Amino acid sequence: MTHAASVVVGYALTAAAVLAYAARVVRRGRSLGRSLGISGTGRNGDDAEHGREDRSGSDASRTPPGIEHGRDAASAAP
Amino acid sequence: MIETPEPDLRQQAQRAGSLTMTGSVATRVLGVVAIAAVGVMALLALWISPADAVQGDSVRLMYIHVPSIWVAYGGFVLTAFASARVLWRTRSGAGGTYGVIADRHARRWDRVAGAAAELGVLFTALTLVTGSLWGRVTWGTYWQWDARLTTTVLLFVTYLGYLALRRLPAESRARARRSAVMALIAVVNLPIVHYSVDWWRTLHQEASLNLEPGGDRNITGEMYWTLLYSWATFTVVALWIGIHRYRVLRLEELAEEASLEELLAQRRDEQAAGR
Amino acid sequence: MWREIWLVCRKDLIIEWRARVTLIQIVPTVLLVLVVFAFALDANPSLLGAGAGGLFWVAVLFGAVLGAKRSFDIEAEGGNLDGLRLGGLVPAAILWGKAAALALQMVLVGVFAAAGLLVLYSVTVHDWLLIVVAGLCGMAAFAICGTLYGAMTVGLRSADTLLPLLLIPVAAPVLLAGTRAFDVALGTSADQGWSWTALLAVVLVTYIAVGWAAAGPLLEDA
Numbered sequence: 001m002t003h004a005a006s007v008v009v010g011y012a013l014t015a016a017a018v019l020a021y022a023a024r025v026v027r028r029g030r031s032l033g034r035s036l037g038i039s040g041t042g043r044n045g046d047d048a049e050h051g052r053e054d055r056s057g058s059d060a061s062r063t064p065p066g067i068e069h070g071r072d073a074a075s076a077a078p
Numbered sequence: 079m080i081e082t083p084e085p086d087l088r089q090q091a092q093r094a095g096s097l098t099m100t101g102s103v104a105t106r107v108l109g110v111v112a113i114a115a116v117g118v119m120a121l122l123a124l125w126i127s128p129a130d131a132v133q134g135d136s137v138r139l140m141y142i143h144v145p146s147i148w149v150a151y152g153g154f155v156l157t158a159f160a161s162a163r164v165l166w167r168t169r170s171g172a173g174g175t176y177g178v179i180a181d182r183h184a185r186r187w188d189r190v191a192g193a194a195a196e197l198g199v200l201f202t203a204l205t206l207v208t209g210s211l212w213g214r215v216t217w218g219t220y221w222q223w224d225a226r227l228t229t230t231v232l233l234f235v236t237y238l239g240y241l242a243l244r245r246l247p248a249e250s251r252a253r254a255r256r257s258a259v260m261a262l263i264a265v266v267n268l269p270i271v272h273y274s275v276d277w278w279r280t281l282h283q284e285a286s287l288n289l290e291p292g293g294d295r296n297i298t299g300e301m302y303w304t305l306l307y308s309w310a311t312f313t314v315v316a317l318w319i320g321i322h323r324y325r326v327l328r329l330e331e332l333a334e335e336a337s338l339e340e341l342l343a344q345r346r347d348e349q350a351a352g353r
Numbered sequence: 354m355w356r357e358i359w360l361v362c363r364k365d366l367i368i369e370w371r372a373r374v375t376l377i378q379i380v381p382t383v384l385l386v387l388v389v390f391a392f393a394l395d396a397n398p399s400l401l402g403a404g405a406g407g408l409f410w411v412a413v414l415f416g417a418v419l420g421a422k423r424s425f426d427i428e429a430e431g432g433n434l435d436g437l438r439l440g441g442l443v444p445a446a447i448l449w450g451k452a453a454a455l456a457l458q459m460v461l462v463g464v465f466a467a468a469g470l471l472v473l474y475s476v477t478v479h480d481w482l483l484i485v486v487a488g489l490c491g492m493a494a495f496a497i498c499g500t501l502y503g504a505m506t507v508g509l510r511s512a513d514t515l516l517p518l519l520l521i522p523v524a525a526p527v528l529l530a531g532t533r534a535f536d537v538a539l540g541t542s543a544d545q546g547w548s549w550t551a552l553l554a555v556v557l558v559t560y561i562a563v564g565w566a567a568a569g570p571l572l573e574d575a
Contacts, residue, residue, distance in 0.1 A: 001211075001214055001215055002215070003133070003134040003135040003136040003215050004135045006136050006139060006211045006212065006214060006215045007124070007135050007136060007138045007139055009211055010139045010142060010143075010207070010208045010211045010212070011120075011124070011138075011142060013204070013207055013208070014142050014146070014204050014207075014208065017200065017203070017204055018200070018204075018315065018319070021196075021200055021319065022319050022322070025100075025319060025322050025323050025326055026100070026322060028326050028330075029100035029322060029325060029326040029329060032326065032329040032330060032332075032333050033100070033329060035333060036329065036332055036333055036336060165570055169570075232522045232525055235518070235521075235522045236522045236523065238518065239515070239518045239519040239522065242515055242518060242519075243505065243506070243515065243519065246506075246509045246510065246511060246515070247510075248509065255570045255571075256505050256570075256571065258570070259505065259567045259570050259571055260505060260519070262566075262567075263501065263523065263563055263567065264523075266559065266563055267523050267526075270526045270555075270556055270559060271522075271525055271526055273526075273552075274525075274526040274529045274530055274552060274556075275525075275526075275529065277552070278529050278533065
């Protein structure tokens with residue numbers, strides 16, 4: 001391998017790895033945001049998929065009455 | 079009823095997600111700065127700075143190799159600090175319901191630890207790869223059992239293990255504390271690893287030559303400034319990605335809780351229907 | 354405190370005595386590793402002799418991974434760990450009791466592995482004292498590491514596959530120092546065997562300190 005080739009490979013690999021990681025982070029964020037219904041760009045289609053969510057994805061619409069804070073499975077499960 | 083930890087979590091996420099999913103004005107500005115900095119860095123590192131008299135063009139690998147490991151070290155230091163904070167905020171007696179972290183700060187530090195460790199692993203991997211390339215053209219071999227290389231590869235594997243441990247499903251409190259302990263053990267172990275490997279190599283070989291790209295050779299002013307600038311660039315890029323990763327971790331927690339709520343709601347509906 | 358440690362240690366040893374997992378599973382595996390190394394090195398006596406110190410420690414490290422796994426398998430079944438904690442044992446007592454039991458079992462493994470070295474690789478020992486001291490320090494260090502990481506992964510679904518990844522890097526200094534010390538004791542190297550043993554002791558003391566600090570966070574809500 002020539003010196004120049006090693007530099008090209010090194011820079012290309014670095015750029016590719018960082019870009020791939022960043023893309024993965026962003027994609028994961030997008031898909032999570034969409035499924036949580038908190039996306040500003042979310043269209044009605046997204047919300048229709050998750051019928052119980054309104055545009056703002058507020059707590060009240062998601063949580064049925066009786067279970068305000070269902071975080072603690074151990075205590076809330078019957 | 080147990081008090082909900084971080085009640086404004088969803089609102090926060092909404093606010094953060096109002097532009098894009100994990101973006102905000104600050105991260106957008108940071109992103110533009112990062113991209114511009116990378117552009118300038120490419121010019122400086124590949125064009126303006128001179129080739130080395132001995133190493134030739136391969137010296138340019140130094141401008142990504144050295145900043146990579148600096149950023150990785152920074153990430154691991156941050157992981158350790160955040161882990162100490164997690165342990166402190168969740169110590170016995172400090173409020174916390176069974177299984178779930180109640181403390182908002184502990185949850186935040188836990189995310190910081192996770193995001194920083196991931197970036198650390200990424201940049202350690204890049205350090206190893208670029209170092210190997212440099213070694214191939216300079217020493218004629220991809221690998222040397224040099225103390226620093228050996229320590230770095232052990233560091234890499236250690237934090238891969240840390241990330242693997244973080245991924246395992248568990249209750250949030252146990253998971254956060256367990257990972258925090260592991261991160262701190264890794265930090266305590268690192269000097270021992272470095273010292274023993276160093277001793278191993280120096281006793282059994284003539285002190286190895288200048289094995290670090292750049293090493294202690296006098297570098298010119300342009301090279302020095304390019305290196306420093308590259309380090310700043312890498313830091314900005316890592317920060318940018320890290321902040322996004324932190325927010326994605328928050329969304330992951332939200333999604334976990336949302337699915338739990340959904341399950342509970344289903345359960346409740348079933349019961350109501352059966353009654 | 355000492356009494357509680359002894360209780361936990363005795364419990365583990367009694368379970369081992371009844372099930373004999375270390376004796377009839379881990380020890381044979383370690384010996385098998387020694388045999389397999391001979392395959393890898395083409396049963397070349399000079400190569401095996403030169404590498405004997407290192408091969409011993411690699412084989413024992415595999416044994417330690419298995420031992421650590423086993424040590425917490427018996428706690429994961431049926432929520433034993435919860436039982437111990439509910440019984441009023443402090444986390445440190447559980448950790449040190451289990452570490453002590455694991456250390457004793459590792460010494461057993463080490464004795465068999467050393468015997469295997471003498472028989473299979475026909476090494477000659479120049480310094481028995483060095484072997485014994487370095488061996489004991491190394492086994493104790495492995496045991497503490499193994500217990501810490503065993504506690505960290507107890508009850509997790511992929512603990513079996515994760516444990517080696519966590520344990521081997523952290524045990525690397527022990528492997529290195531133990532190998533150097535054994536090489537000197539076996540006469541294959543003119544290194545400073547006792548300095549390496551001192552390093553082993555330093556590592557051991559560090560792990561003991563880490564164990565004290567980590568016992569609470571690891572075991573109180575594992």
